[in-house]
Amino acid sequence: MKSLLPSKFTTFPTLMMMMMVLSLLVLLFSNLCSPVFNMTAASKIESQGRALLQWKATLETQELLNTWTPKTSPCNWTGITCRYNGRHMATITRVQLGGLGLEGKLVTLNFSALPSLRVLQLNDNHLHGSIPAGISALSKLNILYLSANNLTGVIPLELGNLARLYTMWLHKNQISGSIPPSFGKLLKLNSLAISENFLVGSIPLGLGNLTKLNSLYLWRNGLTGSIPREIGNLVNLRDLEISDNQIIGPIPHSIGNPDQA
Template sequence: MAVLSLLVLFFSNLCFPVLNVATASNIEFQGRALLQWKMALKTQELLDTWTSKTSPCNWTGITCRYNGHRMPTITRVQLGQLGLEGELETLNFSALPSLRVLNLSNNHVHGSIPTCISALSKLTILDLSANNLTGIIPSELGNLTRLKTLWLFENQISGSIPLSFGKLKNLNSLDISAISLVGSIPLVFGNLTKLNVLYLWGNDLDGSIPCDIGNLVNLRDFEISDNQITGHIPHSIRNLTKLETFYLSGNNIKGSIPGEVGNLMNLRDFNIYDNQMTCPIPDCIRNLTKLESLHLGKNNINGSIPSEIGNLLNLRDFGLYENQITSSIPPRIGNLTKLESFYLGNNNINGFIPSEIGNLVNLKYFGLYKNQITGSIPPSLGSLKCLIYLNLDNNHLSGILPIEISNLTNLMYLQLSYNNLSDNLPPDLAKGGLLQYLGLSYNNFQGPIPL
């Protein structure tokens, strides 16, 4: 009898059921499969409500519904953030034909994703994120054609994105970021026209952004940062008019910002930081009036800062540092009264600091270091009462440090080194008492340092 019991336990863990459904109700059959999976976990005590003495419908994380014969069946297994430790291979997926939702996120599930997970043909949500899964993404996941949400992010999965994903035409949200995927973004992604969210960041994907990405007309969030993507931003992005976030940072993308970006009038966050982009910022940027964050730093963008930037009245963060920007800061920058961070360091910007900078009353971080700025520091800078960080070093600034700088009572970092500033420092320079760093080297200041 002991041998027989072991055989039943072994075979019940395969991708097909061996229990006779005719001798047990659906819910009993499903409950037995889940109890067998529990027995294989290293953290069984976390599922203390899972016992044969109560209906599975009353267990932690289990949701049931009644079918047409008024018999309950399990439709949801939601066990996220419980600290469960075990493998998926020990779960008999074939015993759960009515399952719509499987959520095991933020646990310690390890091993690979078994191919027999494709038995969950009615599944609409699969969330295995933030675990310790290894191996590859099985192509059989492409058979789960009812899936609307597929989240596998933050695991140790490797290999490429299966071409079978092209069959998941009902997907709204796909997050396979922060794992170790290689290869290119497959062209079949153009089939996923219902996608709202596509997160691929933090992998080792290469190749270019496929032109078929323009088919994803419902896409709101697209993030492929921190990969090895090359090529250009495709002109087909003009079709992504619902796009709100577009993150491409930390890749090897070349070429210019295409004029078609001007079509993305719902864009809130545009980040192409740390690529190999060239050419000037296009004038079409003026259309992106909903932009809150614009990060173009660490590229080879040249030309001037277009005055059309002044149209972006909702902009909070603007990063353009480490480029080849020339010309001066346009006075219309003073329109951006919501701006909180403004980084222009390490360019070839010339001209004066416009007095309109004083309109940026919400500014906390202002970096203008390593440029060719001349003239004096405008007294209007003293209006920036929220300013925490001010870095103007390595320019050609001259004249005195205006006494209005003493109004910056929240200032913690002030770097003025490598300029031609002179005269005495304002006696109340540090009156806010928060100043932690003051850089004054290689100027012509006189008198005591008021610290």
């Protein structure tokens, strides 16, 4: 007997079956993607670890980093801090190796392999050679401590591209050349220490742009010229050290009186 129901009603079971099949396909796809996601997350932390191991291999004091091995997670290494996102995805955010006595060069470290780094603390070691321009690849960097080493050469102009930098300490090295005018772009900087080096030339006018600066340490260099009145724009400045240079001229009235800057 022929059904009296319209044809659209006769296809209802078929539609239900199609919806069930579609749901199963979505579930299967999500399960398949999960291992891929985990493999991608694992490959990221592994590539970061490889970059650090390659740098370690160039150091003259590799034994000081004996926890840095290919068989352990970089997140468990000495001086390394990771941040975990969803699905346990890890990325290195801090490298804190201050005061360990490390000997070697920074130029052998692939900074571009550490895109999430917030803190690079390598102060009070025996690092030598120049400060590599490649540090500018650390676009999320907040804190840079390279003080009390044996670093030479000039300060790369590219450091002025570290737009998220809060603190930069380069003091107690053997750095020469002038203070890069690009430092005037570091608008979030609150502490700049480049004292006890061999810097020459004048104090860049652009430092007056750093209105969040709390401390500025330039002492014991070979800086010349006068103190720019633009320094008076630094309304949050609490510590200004510029002694033991060859600065001439009066102290600008704008310092301590920003309305006159």
